[in-house]
Amino acid sequence: MTQGPGAEPLTLPILTAIQSMQGTVTLARILAQGGRQIDLAGLDAEAARLCTAVALLPAFAARPLRPALEALVAEVEGLAAALPSPPAEA
Known part of the structure; x- marks a missing residue:
């Protein structure tokens, strides 16, 4: 993976945030698959x-x-696949 000069200092905090969000989404998926309600607002x-x-x-x-x-x-x-479908409107 070739990066230009100074790429790592620019991307490391963003990569960390991406990985953190992936962990959060993974946990939300596991909870949803277990039938738990989850708040996705954030x-x-x-x-x-x-x-x-x-x-x-x-x-x-x-x-x-x-x-x-x-x-x-x-x-x-x-996660989207694990979430229950919203009720159909009458």
Whole structure:
């Protein structure tokens, strides 16, 4: 994985935040699969912050984050599949 000069200091905090969010989403998925109610209110704001942080990076610095972001997306999709469907409107 080739990075430009100074990429790691730019991406390390963002990578840490991505991995932290993935852990949170994994836990939420496990709880949802177990039938527990979960509050997802904070995830939207955190996802928006991560997206903004990645978008502000130069391309050479953002590129190495792709695998972590793809893993996060996969976990979010797993969480979405584990959530109960909303009741149909009459």
